[in-house]
Amino acid sequence: MSGFHSLQPDPSMIGRMLKPPFAVMPDPVALFRQRAERFSVLAGGSHLAPYLDFLAGLSRLQADLAAELSPAEAIPTEQVQRARENRMPPLDRASLAGDAGLRALARRSLEDVAALSMPAPAAAALTELRQAKPEVLDRMIGDVLADSIPADALPQHLFLSAAVQVHGARLASLLDPKQLVPVETGLCPCCGGPPVSSMVVGHQGAEGARYAACAFCGTQWNEVRIKCLACGSTKGIGYMAPESGEEATVKAETCDSCRSWVKILYQNRNPVLEPVADDVASLGLDLLMRDTEYRRAGFDPFLLGY
Numbered sequence: 493m494s495g496f497h498s499l500q501p502d503p504s505m506i507g508r509m510l511k512p513p514f515a516v517m518p519d520p521v522a523l524f525r526q527r528a529e530r531f532s533v534l535a536g537g538s539h540l541a542p543y544l545d546f547l548a549g550l551s552r553l554q555a556d557l558a559a560e561l562s563p564a565e566a567i568p569t570e571q572v573q574r575a576r577e578n579r580m581p582p583l584d585r586a587s588l589a590g591d592a593g594l595r596a597l598a599r600r601s602l603e604d605v606a607a608l609s610m611p612a613p614a615a616a617a618l619t620e621l622r623q624a625k626p627e628v629l630d631r632m633i634g635d636v637l638a639d640s641i642p643a644d645a646l647p648q649h650l651f652l653s654a655a656v657q658v659h660g661a662r663l664a665s666l667l668d669p670k671q672l673v674p675v676e677t678g679l680c681p682c683c684g685g686p687p688v689s690s691m692v693v694g695h696q697g698a699e700g701a702r703y704a705a706c707a708f709c710g711t712q713w714n715e716v717r718i719k720c721l722a723c724g725s726t727k728g729i730g731y732m733a734p735e736s737g738e739e740a741t742v743k744a745e746t747c748d749s750c751r752s753w754v755k756i757l758y759q760n761r762n763p764v765l766e767p768v769a770d771d772v773a774s775l776g777l778d779l780l781m782r783d784t785e786y787r788r789a790g791f792d793p794f795l796l797g798y
Contacts, residue, residue: 677715
């Protein structure tokens, strides 16, 4: 296939640990600071530099906001236990729509973001958001929470996604990872969201294990290698990368059963890879995949519209 080096299923290092930790919860401040640093590095020499620099600034603001806010209120113990018993995510995203605390956080985030340099259309979208009535803001936040973002309002929802990510990561950080259980293949056990990408990690205690990453709440959870994160199939799984991609650290994991694909990052080969930043920076892979029969199953609010 032109533009690609097609790879066979990758059975190497399927997991050296008998049972790696199932879930890793985010440290919100560290999460967004590391993401900002990675965006900044990736911007150097990239044709996406203006956008990556903007996202670096946005991520820094997310980190600052997470550091300055009063402690979040933990999800009630009874809700967590009930979710565990029913194999459901304890963080109910739908219930956050219309939440006054989230709306206030979003308002503050929008004020902070105004300091960033951005194109005129994005600045106009931001002004519109800052002037929006509460019910309008709640509706748009609801779209973000549902991963259902209108194509005619992408900039507005990108700004709100940044605020919602801070809120989600703060709530997730208060959960005991041992209380989380698998819900469905490819769904975050904390909030039920789809993965932005997955990573083969190399850190002690989980060498060679694969973790899917949630863009909404920052939770990472263990998934079996060579398995579709969209349908759960373990058959017809392949890997595609740009030509000469045998040593590529970002690949498209494809599934012949449901014809979907999700990016897989080999953090065990390059420890600085970050699930959201490197997803955006590897946009070229998305553009190449458009010419295939596979559809993207990973969800990244910072890549909508591309």
